[in-house]
Amino acid sequence: MARTLHDLLAAFARHGGTPDGGVRRLAASAEDGAARDLLAAEIRRRGLGLAVDPIGNMFAMAGLVPSVREAVIVGSHLDSQPTGGRYDGTYGVLAGLLAVEAVAARAAAAPHAARRNLVLANWTNEEGARFQPSLTGSSVYAGTLPGPAAGDLVDGEGVRLAAALDAIGYRGEAPPSFEPARYVELHVEQGSRLEAGGIDIGVVTGAWAARKTSLVFHGEPSHTGPMPMERRRDALRAAARAIDLHYREIETSGTGAHASAARITVFPNSPNVTPSRVQVWFEFRHEDEAIACTLGDRFLAGAKSAVEPLGVGIEIAADERRGAAALDPHGAALALATARDLGFSAVSMKTVAGHDALALQRRVPSSLMFVPSRGGLSHNAAEFTDEAALDKGLAVLVELLWRMVTEAR
Amino acid sequence: MARTLHDLLAAFARHGGTPDGGVRRLAASAEDGAARDLLAAEIRRRGLGLAVDPIGNMFAMAGLVPSVREAVIVGSHLDSQPTGGRYDGTYGVLAGLLAVEAVAARAAAAPHAARRNLVLANWTNEEGARFQPSLTGSSVYAGTLPGPAAGDLVDGEGVRLAAALDAIGYRGEAPPSFEPARYVELHVEQGSRLEAGGIDIGVVTGAWAARKTSLVFHGEPSHTGPMPMERRRDALRAAARAIDLHYREIETSGTGAHASAARITVFPNSPNVTPSRVQVWFEFRHEDEAIACTLGDRFLAGAKSAVEPLGVGIEIAADERRGAAALDPHGAALALATARDLGFSAVSMKTVAGHDALALQRRVPSSLMFVPSRGGLSHNAAEFTDEAALDKGLAVLVELLWRMVTEAR
Numbered sequence: 046m047a048r049t050l051h052d053l054l055a056a057f058a059r060h061g062g063t064p065d066g067g068v069r070r071l072a073a074s075a076e077d078g079a080a081r082d083l084l085a086a087e088i089r090r091r092g093l094g095l096a097v098d099p100i101g102n103m104f105a106m107a108g109l110v111p112s113v114r115e116a117v118i119v120g121s122h123l124d125s126q127p128t129g130g131r132y133d134g135t136y137g138v139l140a141g142l143l144a145v146e147a148v149a150a151r152a153a154a155a156p157h158a159a160r161r162n163l164v165l166a167n168w169t170n171e172e173g174a175r176f177q178p179s180l181t182g183s184s185v186y187a188g189t190l191p192g193p194a195a196g197d198l199v200d201g202e203g204v205r206l207a208a209a210l211d212a213i214g215y216r217g218e219a220p221p222s223f224e225p226a227r228y229v230e231l232h233v234e235q236g237s238r239l240e241a242g243g244i245d246i247g248v249v250t251g252a253w254a255a256r257k258t259s260l261v262f263h264g265e266p267s268h269t270g271p272m273p274m275e276r277r278r279d280a281l282r283a284a285a286r287a288i289d290l291h292y293r294e295i296e297t298s299g300t301g302a303h304a305s306a307a308r309i310t311v312f313p314n315s316p317n318v319t320p321s322r323v324q325v326w327f328e329f330r331h332e333d334e335a336i337a338c339t340l341g342d343r344f345l346a347g348a349k350s351a352v353e354p355l356g357v358g359i360e361i362a363a364d365e366r367r368g369a370a371a372l373d374p375h376g377a378a379l380a381l382a383t384a385r386d387l388g389f390s391a392v393s394m395k396t397v398a399g400h401d402a403l404a405l406q407r408r409v410p411s412s413l414m415f416v417p418s419r420g421g422l423s424h425n426a427a428e429f430t431d432e433a434a435l436d437k438g439l440a441v442l443v444e445l446l447w448r449m450v451t452e453a454r
Numbered sequence: 455m456a457r458t459l460h461d462l463l464a465a466f467a468r469h470g471g472t473p474d475g476g477v478r479r480l481a482a483s484a485e486d487g488a489a490r491d492l493l494a495a496e497i498r499r500r501g502l503g504l505a506v507d508p509i510g511n512m513f514a515m516a517g518l519v520p521s522v523r524e525a526v527i528v529g530s531h532l533d534s535q536p537t538g539g540r541y542d543g544t545y546g547v548l549a550g551l552l553a554v555e556a557v558a559a560r561a562a563a564a565p566h567a568a569r570r571n572l573v574l575a576n577w578t579n580e581e582g583a584r585f586q587p588s589l590t591g592s593s594v595y596a597g598t599l600p601g602p603a604a605g606d607l608v609d610g611e612g613v614r615l616a617a618a619l620d621a622i623g624y625r626g627e628a629p630p631s632f633e634p635a636r637y638v639e640l641h642v643e644q645g646s647r648l649e650a651g652g653i654d655i656g657v658v659t660g661a662w663a664a665r666k667t668s669l670v671f672h673g674e675p676s677h678t679g680p681m682p683m684e685r686r687r688d689a690l691r692a693a694a695r696a697i698d699l700h701y702r703e704i705e706t707s708g709t710g711a712h713a714s715a716a717r718i719t720v721f722p723n724s725p726n727v728t729p730s731r732v733q734v735w736f737e738f739r740h741e742d743e744a745i746a747c748t749l750g751d752r753f754l755a756g757a758k759s760a761v762e763p764l765g766v767g768i769e770i771a772a773d774e775r776r777g778a779a780a781l782d783p784h785g786a787a788l789a790l791a792t793a794r795d796l797g798f799s800a801v802s803m804k805t806v807a808g809h810d811a812l813a814l815q816r817r818v819p820s821s822l823m824f825v826p827s828r829g830g831l832s833h834n835a836a837e838f839t840d841e842a843a844l845d846k847g848l849a850v851l852v853e854l855l856w857r858m859v860t861e862a863r
Contacts, residue, residue, distance in 0.1 A: 126722060126724050127724055127727070128722045174724035174726065235680045266535075266833055267834055269712070269716050270662075270712060271643075271645035271806035271832070272645070274713070276830075281716065282715070285695075285697035289691075296683075303682075303683055304683070306691070307728060309690065309723065311717070312537075313536035314716075315536055315717060316716050316735040317582055317716065318536065318537055320716055321537065396679075396680070
């Protein structure tokens, strides 16, 4: 089974593979479509049925107990960042596929042991690289994002997500008919705590809070040459000042918060026209939601007064607050016990990054496990986890899913 | 004749016209192609021959003295900024067209008066909005930019200028056979000195120097969530710090320099990936070339040390220096005298913005005249000059061209 996992990872890395060994597989792109086709083939090859919902989430059901509607879902996402690595969500989908196969075989050998079914899921646009916000498919499934609104999200070129899904043939009909009992996700850490501690498995108990605020800076176009400096209303000058302020405030806050401003659009973006409209996507992350929000509030007030003397106005285009969500405690305890029962070292930890499991916890008890990631590098072609570490994660996943489909509670 | 100028301005404003009354007619775009087709039709309607050179410059010759190769060129450019106004270069091209027609009629009525011919020119990509550097067609004609290199310029989508010209049918064969004796250009001021002084005509004697430096900031992609702040190498954070520094240095220099950073590209530009590659186009402008260069040197040194602590490197992608060029003194004196002879108020002045006349002065004695521009607004849909002021400019242009094609020297 182990060999199969690495063969599969290599096969999927070819869809959107970049010369530096990374992956560029934006949600609902042609590359994503090709990876989805390969997943669909692997699903059918294992005799599983495939369903696709209207936001493109893919579900493959192993009917361990045909009379029961209840199912444990395992999964992650195939989409990547423009500078993605080959593990990230793909590892969770492929380990999930093999775990479903292994658990189904075990169930067949032990009739009456399974009390519920098992479903593999591939969630649409987890990354939020092409369409914002991220965690799109899992949020729709969880009921926190209306499906039509998600379909209407547009990328930087004005393409609707629904149209992009249509183009690759993955805008489906309706959600499948199972009733979700639990969700489990396996992922690479994207941090270096497990590697630094020599630990095999991280069991995630909850997530940092995040505040994601997108600001539009409104200036006025003018010629960058003759227009007197004091009469310009330069939106990029204002945005640069705000970005600089943003990082200085995070540093001086001493809170240990993480922050970023990683996406910017500039209009008209010509060297000879003072920018008139600039949008920047800011993020504040902290374990404590109150601190993430306070930092955001303080920044907004500071940014407004910092750019006002430049004649530039600020409009809040989006202001999303993600609470410091806790994942299901029973699932976490079960995962920790399972890893240790198999002889692996395991710790409980928080995640800073968002994951589909966090979105799904709003609807169904959810669990998330990490394996080590070299140097904590992620969203980077050099992302790497060795085969032995990946295999340990898969082994824990198989045993955990077996316990979840068989446990009485 | 006056009526015709305003009809023509309105007709050309429809090609690339924007809902706010402005014009978006990027060089070698479909809109530029349509405006060029209209100009070609107007040229042919007046019985003039049309020639197009390999970089798309359009020439229309009035053969006042068929036996003579020498010609005075009058012209400007039809391309615009993304947020352009309807006057800008279009005024110079259309006033030039009508002036050629008027001077030809005058020459026909006064046989043997003309000593040289008259040519209308529309120069390719003056604006530099779609392809950098600006002043492309006039620089190729002047011999300071090799034609093949100009054809190989690529826009933000990777389209070559030569291919874009092919697509609209304006990549021509060879330069026409006349010998340029002088160049004259009429333009709106793009500043507010004439309006403030109630002056009809500005005669430009020279230009501010400019240094245009494009910097690439090299960071490393990583996840914007879990990656510890101190381990990130964020190219956009570095670029924002450099832009902020740039403006602070200009302000504190007390030199009266103009400066801008109006174009930026960010990779991968995803909200969840620390930007790894950012390019920013910086400009420094001052009447004194030494000051423009010193400001640029000081900024480069300051930016390097400011971003080094962020683990971000700076690469100089382009560093263009435009000297504080003087235009031809005889042409300026003639223009000033002509305007005053016609009863208009006129002053000599410098231009801050670049113009085709400045590029052409490297090959042929060149002259540039301004009419007032309301509020100095330019590269803006609200750019405006009233009809009477536009007509005065045209009247001076006709008389000046007449003197230039007839004068003995």
